[in-house]
Amino acid sequence: MTELYINGQLAVLSEDFYFMLASENPYFTRSSNYSLDIELPMSANYAIFGHINRLDVTKKKTILTAVLMVDARCLLSGSAVLMSVEETRVKVQLVSGNAEFNLLTNDDIYVDELDLGSDWTPVVGRPIGGFLPASEMVDYYGSVDQVESVWLPVFYQDVNPENLNNNAQYEDGSNRFLPCPEFLRTCIQPYLMTVITKIVEHFGYTFDTSFFDNNFLRNVYVCSAVASLGISSALPHWTVSEFFDELEKFLGVITIVDEHTKVVRFAKLNDYFSFSDKEVINEDAVLHEFSVEIEDKKDDKDISSGNVSYDLSSVTDDGFLRLDRELIEAAQKTEYNTYDELVQAYNAMSDENRKKTLFVVGRRYYINYNEGDKNSLREVNLYADLIRNPESETSASLRIVPAKIVQYNIGTYTFLSHNFDYVRTDTPLFFNIPVVSFHKVGYEQSAFNIQEAIEGNVELQEKQKRVILWRLRSIPVYSTAIPLTGNHLIMLIRLPITNKDLKGWYQHLCLIR
Template sequence: MTELYIDGVSAVLPKDFSVQVKRENPLFTKNGEYTYDITLPLGNPTNAALYEHLNRLNSVTEVASKRTAILIADNRVYCDGTEIITGWTDESVSIQIASGNSELNYIIGNDLQISSLSGMPVTAAITKKAAVEHIEKRYPDVDYCLTMVYDRDGEEILNPWVNLTTGSPDLTPGNVSSLGSVSPDLDRFIPQPYLCVYINSLFEALGYKLTDNLLAGTAYEDLFICHAVRTMKWCEMLPGWSVGDFLEQLELMFDGVFVVDNRSRNVRFLAKQKYYHASTTSHVRWVEDVYEVETADEDDEPETVNILQSDVRYAFPDNAYWRGRCLPDTVKAAARKSTIDIGAIPPQQGGFVGRMDYWFGSSQHQQTDTVWTDGETRRKTYYGTMSGEDHAGDRDRWILTDEFAAIERADPEQEVELEIMPAEIRQTGKDFFRGDGAGLTVPIYIPMPVVDGGSGSSGDEDDGSEGRTPVSDLINNSSTGESDGTPSKNNIFVAFYGGAALPVENTEHYVVLDIPFAYTDEYLYVWDSNTYIQTNTEGKTLRLTDLQTCFWEGTLDVDQRNEIKLTSHDPNLYDPRGVFEIRNKRYVCKEIEYTLDAGGRKGAWTGTFYPAKISDTEADARWILADGKWRDGGVWLDNGRWLDS
């Protein structure tokens, strides 16, 4: 028997009732569970009362109610979600039921803007005590940080700080451009929310709860959204961004997938490579001998992105800063290339850069039209600067470049452009440090988020012909792409919060300031002194190669090119997100489709599967009786226990 409950009321189904229910795996599609059209007659009192509000509407676009809908057959829940009205007449109404990821897609459909989510947090006016607390503490103890950010539009620093070291170090909000008495300017303090908290707040505003976040517990939980929008409302911090676009970019950047539980309305943000870890295996019975194998053409793009088989790059704005950190193709084509043993170069004060003449000998200089790559790891790239009249007696030094280079595959399936990217961190001028009763001028490096969509100036491109141009000129004059000048939504800029100890290079002193700072890589280049500051010792970086190591690589081996469609009479109701064993072969499921009539499930069900290589210990959790802990990689012993080999 099949039953349909709308907002807790049992609807009357027609005698010839028939509907198809589809349950899809969000790892391979954007959908979850949903039904095709269900047609209900309005000639009976129950259904007429359920849909009497339709008489007062002129079009289906005006239907705003999102009532609960539960479809039950044979005492099993096939769909538990939200009712979607697709059309009606005087005699009948057509509805669909969306559940899980499909329900979320329906709620955020039609490009729902984050700015429209009134349920997101609103930070109260920041007091001096609260300001200090959000500098001294980090996630998860606080929801946002207050590191300094430069507002390009207003041409001033937001979240300004000065440092007082009379006696013990103290953090005091104030005007960083003044050497006079500290004058708190708390109106210029704008919260910079941690990315983990922002994601959680977004789902809470949508009526969901985020229970698992793949960023939590990793170095990337220190990431915060860097912005210069003068607002305390979190929903206004990403203007122009829709919920769907934001979630899609998160999935791309961290190779994850959002999985929605249709009953609890809980959401998990899972790494694709660990999607099937500790999943149970379902053994499907009564499978028909006839099946279909559909092989995709090599030219066809897969439905979902396999980031390990795709070219990946950040969608950087076009300016000299990012041309230096992600060398344009024109620069790479025009510059000479060579390798060098970075380990043979002694470090300079404060970090990483070595003297060029130590490598070449005192009679030679670095060629400024050459890009040098670390020959051992090829992880870091450099170009050189020669001594000039302005730096008499100075020796040539390495300049780190191409830190955030694109990843290019040998035979890419797709091209992925990430719109969540590292924030631009540059020196904004001279700020003042007060110590021992005297003023000391030092350069401060802070994030400078782009506010105009990222279009920048371009210049003439070097064609690599005779008379090569120095790499620095190539970077300053190269254009990364074309721009029609049309403003678009800003990219989302993120950075790691580094706490309140900022290492700063000064002409007379190398000092550490108790000023909050942000970073995006392991080293920060100080242009004034041609040296590097090591921003963190934990290797936290937004290099694409490090994202790949941390999030993208894994053991998930699924053949999405060869779909296998099977038909089964197995009476069980299976979750497509699990692992399936069919005729002694292991598969993962893309989708399962059932047909229901008034009497219950009708006939066999069909499923689309992908061949997968998943180990026993990955597919099934192992229980150790001795200590009551879950283990993987176990072996079976004669005494009936699983132990790690």
């Protein structure tokens, strides 16, 4: 016996009712359970659909709750999507699990336009005068288990006091502090786990955070230079589907949606088939079978094979962390067995030759770095492309990428109570602060100054058009004097260095654009 409940009501089925229910593996398709079109008699189901077949009724996308029962067994618990309406019949498609989640999120719904709430901590917690006690730092800089967002300093574009948002003033000689002294430069920075949870909840689901348990990614936070208290304002202008695509690539996971509990969770690609709750279909239960040819081509979200790179520009100071393959191939390279051997050769070179040489020791890269009148060796390309096949192009590009961090002296202050003024002292206080900025450029094939190429002063003419278009799309439009970067999402993350000759981890920021 087959029973179909739509919008809580038992649907009337035709006498010759027949349907096909497909079940796909989300590991391969990101989908799960869905039916082909199901035809229902219109007149017998007015209680569910109303008089939607009438000409004077506005037709719009309609999604209703649905439960499919066969012989007292629930085969599907999800939604019924209205596909078409005729005078005597109506067609619906049933979806559940990943298929239902995709349906709800696949429209042009952008994460930065969702109502994900806000955080008014810098407003309600601001003292009338003086500093806050150190015990209140947790409200501003606590972990993801303590707060939804943090208010750490961030530079926009340049290391310039005028571009410093979320500044903090610390009292000289104590741990007392004044967070976000300039309200118009206050930028919310939600934890990534907060963002995912709120997006999932926006669509009526619950997010299972167990993937982040005992995981260094647990306290990843979104760093934004957008002056706002709204969580969504810190996010890039991506659709919800794009957002989850990039998360899956970066985290090496797939998204699994439980159709019964409405819980969304992440499963590691390597662990997906190790779970014991997989349903095994007996051979005699298969009604139809077919075969397809499988291309030897990996999906671009699979970073387990092929060449992988961060979508990080090899221009501006950010570019010292990752050099474009084009730059490395075009540069005049000299390889050495040891770093000491490199230093000896470097000291014997003329300044002109130093500038045109990319020094290589194993998998580590160095350039001559000029600052004023001083030349020195600087290590670059710590976040190099992962090249498995030098003959092929990059097959996966991560739009969550390392960004630049600078050490900056924010200083210490004293509070003058007689005129409510904060005066900076001579005592230094250095912070590691991210800088949000990037652009891209090409390279000449002849010998060129490596530092100038990284900083954007060398261009390859035949690629200039592609580069300019890329830059134009990434330039935000400003409506006020406050710098905004609404197309950028940055996350503080303890990333592994991609150069496998280097050991350990490196605390850094990640930028999504």
